[in-house]
Amino acid sequence: MKTDLVVKHMVSWLKNYAETSKTEGFVIGVSGGIDSAVTSTLCAKTGMRTLCLEMPIHQDLNQVSRAQKHIQNLKKQFANVSSLKVDLTQTFETFKSALPQTPESDQKSLSLANTRARFRMSTLYYFAALHGYLVAGTGNKVEDFGVGFYTKYGDGGVDLSPIADLMKSEVYEIAAYLGITEEIQQAAPTDGLFGDSRTDEDQLGASYDELEWAMLYVENASNENLNERQKRVLEIYRNLNAKNQHKMNPIPVCEIPDVMRS
Template identity: 70%
Template sequence: MKTEQVVDHIVNWLKEYAMNAKMDGFVLGISGGIDSAVTSALCAKTGIRTLCVEMPIHQAESQVTRAEEHIAQLKQRFANVSDVRVDLTPVFEAFKVQTPQTTDDTHLDLALANTRARLRMTTLYYFAGLHRYLVAGTGNKVEDFGVGFFTKYGDGGVDLSPIADLLKSEVYELGAYLKVPDSILKAAPTDGLFGDSRTDEDQIGASYDELEMAMELQNEGVAIQDLSGRTREVYEIYTRLNRANQHKMNPIPVCKIPPTLK
């Protein structure tokens, strides 16, 4: 990958989009992970106002520390970067108190994890509306178009997606070029939505390198019966998630009314 040229291309794309939309800047959530670090650095390089928002909800201290380190570095390097911290833990706890108790908690953890993501989306759009900013998405290609590893109307609720055509490995390449802190480059990817130490690989059952391999196999039209061992296992994981999460990747279905009924 021509890293420098890719960075310049994305930065110019961001500037042109903001100018055409007649908006005054970008806002995005900073998690302490590689995707939000790279996206925020790209937004910062535009020279346009970039607001980095920390939104902890029972967050692990290591994630908070990495996010703060990255924001501090960005503010030191770019005069157009500002930040704000919104502790959403009390909001999340109040939400849980107000919702009816369930006797079947089979899906409770996942429902609450997605609620965290949607509270953060709401917060980002509050600041976007306040300052006339665009909400920048932080999803990469494997997450957004491969396995659908994001929350619908949570971290998937954005105005534009600067890195959604980049594989995770390519995001890391950009991160190194953009001088993202080593603590982030070396950290195991995690969505941080469950309040514990589980990683993305723990949840998905495969690493991003493995998922990229599976994505390439699917693009090449490789049949699953031609595979074996771990490769087949990963390919099965990938195709299962890809099928199950098409509702996230495709436009919302609209019920079309026949003209004869109107």
């Protein structure tokens, strides 16, 4: 990949889109992960106003620390970057207390995790509307179009997606080029939605390198001989891809036949 050209292209694309849409800049949630670090840096490089939001909900202290260090580094480099911390922990707890009591289960845990992401989306759009900004998404190609690893109307609720055509390995390549801190580059990817140490790989059952391989295998209609692990990864990828099509496809509309309108 011609990394320097790709970075220039993405920065130009972001700036042109914002100017064409008559908006003032970007707002982005910074989590301490590689995707939000790269995306926020690309937004900053446009020279347009870039608001970085921290939105902790029972957040792991390591994630908080990485996010804060990244934001401070950005603010030192770019005068157009500002930041705010909006602690949503109490909001989340108040919401939980208003719900009917139900037994603990994996499904309940997942539902509450997705709720965290949706609170953050609402917060991002509050500031976007307040300042006339665009909400910049942080999803990469494997997450957004391969396995659908994001929350519908949560981190999937954005105005534009600057890195959604990049494989995870390419995001790391861009991160190294941009000088993202080693601490972030080396951290295990996690969505941080469960308040514990589980990683994306723990949830998905495969690493991003493996899922990237599976995505390319399917796209290229490859018929190479596979070992047992590759067969398992391919099964994981296909299952997640099928299960999450409702996220990746447009919302279905019940169309009324013309004959019924007569």
